[in-house]
Amino acid sequence: MAFLVYIPLKMWQEIAKYGRKLVEHGLVESNFGNISIRAGNRMLITRTGAALDEITENNVVEVDIQDTSSLDIIASSEAVVHREIYRQTSALAIIHAHSAYSVVESLLAGPEGKITPVDSEGQYFLGEIPIVGGGIGSRELAGNLANALSRYRGAIVYSHGTFAIGRTLGDAYIITTQLEHSCKVKYLYDRAATGEKISKPNERSFDPRFYL
Template sequence: MLESLKKQVVEYAVQAEKKRLCQQGSGNFSIRDPKTGYICVTPSGVDRAELSFHDIIVMNLNAEVIESESGGLRPTSESLMHIQAYKSRPDINAVVHTHSRFATAFAILNKSIPAVVYETTILNCKNGYIPVAPYGRPGTSALSNSIINPLKISDATLLQSHGTLAVGHTLKEALLKISYVEEFAEIYYYSLTIAGKEPPVVPISELQNWAYPKEITLLDKNIRTSK
């Protein structure tokens, strides 16, 4: 069932490990099938070096396991958080949760990451910063409920004393966004270290005013404009 989606989950989970966004089996990944509404999510307790698409669990949004092909495997204990993300954001079809170092350091401090660079717009941060979801013990409804409000104002959030979470239309997009979270966290850290104080930030009004340069003429109407 949903073999192609399961393979995507494995592919991007392995990519996240290679990018050092999550190590020692931490983090979890999921993708939603728009047709059935089912989600394919990483299992609990399987080393990503040994992860096969046969290990990926299929669930519905009622937290019911539809298929565990390998047998005996359970979905990640943080499945409720993934399900809540899909319920809160019906516009997205992928969720990535990682424990990258710089971002997690700010999550521990319960400190949001401001828009110190213009590229923060990639995360659709409506209030000009990457928010922090209040602490919830992993595997509990407290954790899953903690992301509801942050995802209303951003496609990515820090999880207090835990890690990071990002959503997207695809796993490729969600992984890109969570990679940016770590990059922005590192830039913010070095800016704080060098200046010894809060660095200047890009105003929200500026973040909302990006437009493709009108000086460039697109004669080929098939070209899509993007940053």
């Protein structure tokens, strides 16, 4: 009897796939955000400045999880953050995006606040959304995020963007989209609840900054 054997895509191709999805769905601008996959004691992470919708094998760097290396200089500036998350959690994949509504909600809630979703999917899948502080690519941010993601599947860095973890990039992508969806619903709900007039957004071109 013959058996079908599943052969996964090369890891960089998987990273490229989700990089395109993030850009196509407006969850990040092309040259911002970063993605990584864990492979044993090492991780593959996007290079600094790489356009996420144009990832090739040359745009992904393999570095050690336990120790820094000479390749860190060309890896994403958030490599130290990804490294610490892998050290302290069971995550096998991480996505960092700059989703607009998530950033806005973090600014409204404060650097050490939490966002409680008002939509049923957000309540079910996320529960609460923690907000953490720390400079971009700093050890402070690495520690704060690793601590938050040891208890939650996703978090928002104050004024910066989302981090989501999973066993696969597919898992992390779903959490990324849920974080942004819940923040969008909460933003629009809170504006409506205060009686503030909100014009109907034009599909995905809506910019929440016009309604602050």
